[in-house]
Amino acid sequence: MASTQKELQRVVDRKYEHGFVTDIESDTLPPGLDENVIRAISARKDEPEYLLEWRLKAYRHWLTMTEPHWAHSNYPPIDYSAISYFSAPKSPDDAPKSLDEVDPKLLETYEKLGIPLHERARLAGVAVDAVFDSVSVATTFKKKLSEAGVIFCPFSEAARDYPELVQQYLGSVVPYTDNFYAALNSAVFTDGSFVFIPKGTRCPMELSTYFRINAANTGQFERTLIIAEEGSEVSYLEGCTAPMRDENQLHAAVVELVALDNARIKYSTVQNWYPGDAEGRGGIYNFVTKRGDCRGNNSRISWTQVETGSAITWKYPSCILRGDNSVGEFYSVAVTNNLQQADTGTKMIHIGRNTRSTIVSKGISAGRGQNAYRGLVKILPGAEGARNYTQCDSLLMGDACGAHTFPYVEVGNPSAIVEHEATTSRIGEDQLYYCRQRGLSEEDAVNMIVNGFCKDVFKELPMEFAVEAQNLLGVTLEGAVG
Amino acid sequence: MSNKILEIKGLKAEVDGKAILKGLDLAVEAGEVHAIMGPNGSGKSTLTHVLAGREGYVVSGGKVLYKGADLLELETEERAREGVFLAFQYPVEIPGVNNVYLLKAALNAQRKHRGEAELDAIEFLSLVRDKMKLMQMDESFLNRAVNEGFSGGEKKRNEILQMSVLQPTLALLDETDSGLDIDALKIVANGINSLRREDRAIVLVTHYQRLLDYIEPDFVHVLSNGRIVKSGDKSLANELEARGYDWLAEEAVSA
Numbered sequence: 139m140a141s142t143q144k145e146l147q148r149v150v151d152r153k154y155e156h157g158f159v160t161d162i163e164s165d166t167l168p169p170g171l172d173e174n175v176i177r178a179i180s181a182r183k184d185e186p187e188y189l190l191e192w193r194l195k196a197y198r199h200w201l202t203m204t205e206p207h208w209a210h211s212n213y214p215p216i217d218y219s220a221i222s223y224f225s226a227p228k229s230p231d232d233a234p235k236s237l238d239e240v241d242p243k244l245l246e247t248y249e250k251l252g253i254p255l256h257e258r259a260r261l262a263g264v265a266v267d268a269v270f271d272s273v274s275v276a277t278t279f280k281k282k283l284s285e286a287g288v289i290f291c292p293f294s295e296a297a298r299d300y301p302e303l304v305q306q307y308l309g310s311v312v313p314y315t316d317n318f319y320a321a322l323n324s325a326v327f328t329d330g331s332f333v334f335i336p337k338g339t340r341c342p343m344e345l346s347t348y349f350r351i352n353a354a355n356t357g358q359f360e361r362t363l364i365i366a367e368e369g370s371e372v373s374y375l376e377g378c379t380a381p382m383r384d385e386n387q388l389h390a391a392v393v394e395l396v397a398l399d400n401a402r403i404k405y406s407t408v409q410n411w412y413p414g415d416a417e418g419r420g421g422i423y424n425f426v427t428k429r430g431d432c433r434g435n436n437s438r439i440s441w442t443q444v445e446t447g448s449a450i451t452w453k454y455p456s457c458i459l460r461g462d463n464s465v466g467e468f469y470s471v472a473v474t475n476n477l478q479q480a481d482t483g484t485k486m487i488h489i490g491r492n493t494r495s496t497i498v499s500k501g502i503s504a505g506r507g508q509n510a511y512r513g514l515v516k517i518l519p520g521a522e523g524a525r526n527y528t529q530c531d532s533l534l535m536g537d538a539c540g541a542h543t544f545p546y547v548e549v550g551n552p553s554a555i556v557e558h559e560a561t562t563s564r565i566g567e568d569q570l571y572y573c574r575q576r577g578l579s580e581e582d583a584v585n586m587i588v589n590g591f592c593k594d595v596f597k598e599l600p601m602e603f604a605v606e607a608q609n610l611l612g613v614t615l616e617g618a619v620g
Numbered sequence: 621m622s623n624k625i626l627e628i629k630g631l632k633a634e635v636d637g638k639a640i641l642k643g644l645d646l647a648v649e650a651g652e653v654h655a656i657m658g659p660n661g662s663g664k665s666t667l668t669h670v671l672a673g674r675e676g677y678v679v680s681g682g683k684v685l686y687k688g689a690d691l692l693e694l695e696t697e698e699r700a701r702e703g704v705f706l707a708f709q710y711p712v713e714i715p716g717v718n719n720v721y722l723l724k725a726a727l728n729a730q731r732k733h734r735g736e737a738e739l740d741a742i743e744f745l746s747l748v749r750d751k752m753k754l755m756q757m758d759e760s761f762l763n764r765a766v767n768e769g770f771s772g773g774e775k776k777r778n779e780i781l782q783m784s785v786l787q788p789t790l791a792l793l794d795e796t797d798s799g800l801d802i803d804a805l806k807i808v809a810n811g812i813n814s815l816r817r818e819d820r821a822i823v824l825v826t827h828y829q830r831l832l833d834y835i836e837p838d839f840v841h842v843l844s845n846g847r848i849v850k851s852g853d854k855s856l857a858n859e860l861e862a863r864g865y866d867w868l869a870e871e872a873v874s875a
Binding site: 566567568569571572573574575576577578579580582586587589590591592593594 | 733
């Protein structure tokens, strides 16, 4: 039964990804950004007028903004006029015909991650039609969702088919004025997911999608909007453990979550974009704005993230705890190896009464990696009885890496209770020795110790993701000790 | 064909450039229990770590044969898989890693090395439950993190539990009696006694004679200033208890 469920999910992933492809049939736009480019994107996506207007307003606002540089990271200036803002995916004719044509190194990594055979082909970009052919299964899945009244579709489809919902909620959590990258995303986003769970509905299955960056030198601007109506519940998985190679690319996604009264949203991410090589060449710049709005009373939003990829990560999945008794959670594992830099954390904004938030952050630094936790806990004056618990642990491997913690706490209500615990430790030579004396290889020992360190976060991940995530850490940290 | 498990000849070792072992000789045969005693700083723990292959313990002379082959050229984990087990004086805590998970991974790494099938979770659990009864440990031990929050006695019992599951050929027990109250000492000693076998050698490193009231050694050696300065049978331990170590050091200097 469980495996059928998984199969279903995989087929839908494929179909969904396929959806991107069929939506985007035109060629790559030349590099550069102006209003004409935005009009062209909108036209090619066959968008309604309201969305074009919104994009243009965002673009004009973006022009007045400057790139933020407060994050704990260093990188050369980004030339926004050198980026192509729209590209067609690679033609299937260029794709490898079978796994025999795929880089053996990549296949070796898939093997270590324990990714099922048929998925490897898809991830490696093998022309998918041959991989799996069960349209009827996908139809069953879609039928099941629509019977439940759940909408799960590409964003551009939602913009056409559900204009009232999109207009009501788009930008209501992350307005285009929010920050530099959010404004840029609002102007040029190419696609993403739209999810709507109607009142009182528990989404009958985990929703997942594998995002992909299709062509070199093309910024990737995803836009995801999830709305959970009163008393509904949904779990959404984003990302993929398998590494995907690409040259320096700007990835500036926006994710907005809205939870109404008594609704629950669980959003899990595994991010493993290409981190660059050992010398820091190449790699994705991952500048993401993710925010959830606990708009209703007793609502709950949980973010779980495992961030192992990208050259630079700038990401703060946050919760606005507006409804009384609402709950926000953030569970994070962030790994930096070689020259990777991560500045990640969360914001918990307590507005409603008796709102509660939990933050568990596990940072692992290896090689010359730099890992910063940056978190804001803000208790507004009206948030009577608000509570926050923050636990922030760093693990260092080797002596050339760095771990940094930047906690910001603003308490405006005397009844609030805010707790912050932080530890920094080095992976112990004595722990490794102990494990090796019992017969484990050094690699297995590191893996075991690091996974133990991350346990509190991994247990929040959906089952099938948790195992892959554990393997992923091992692969990411290969050669980090010794 | 000799039955030697361990043969150490003229072993010299240093830590941080400081010579600790200065020409140590020792031979241990299958079925024997040897106790190595000596004052603090004499090199007892260093000996166990050199044999187990701890990084930073540099061998500067001599040789060590284990079952007739060079032990020192093997990596730490290879020695373990070949049946060398060290019960640590200070077992390390590994937060978030289940005790049972480490033990299963260890056993299966060793079985794999020997070309045996790995045990699945159910087979492993039934094995480990039997062993736990012997050490009077309750089920909750399995799911606690490795040594985390264990009392001193629990840590030592856990070491012997690991030994009983891994069934080593050569067991090195480093101050296994330290920090134990009398009841825990009895449990640990019972566990060790039950693991005495014809085809196994046990080397006990201890500062005090106390443990030897419960585990009767075949041989007792006194380690002083990096060398074995005196060997004898169990009566030597009693003599040490009565006279201390100083007379031996003097004897060694005048010799």
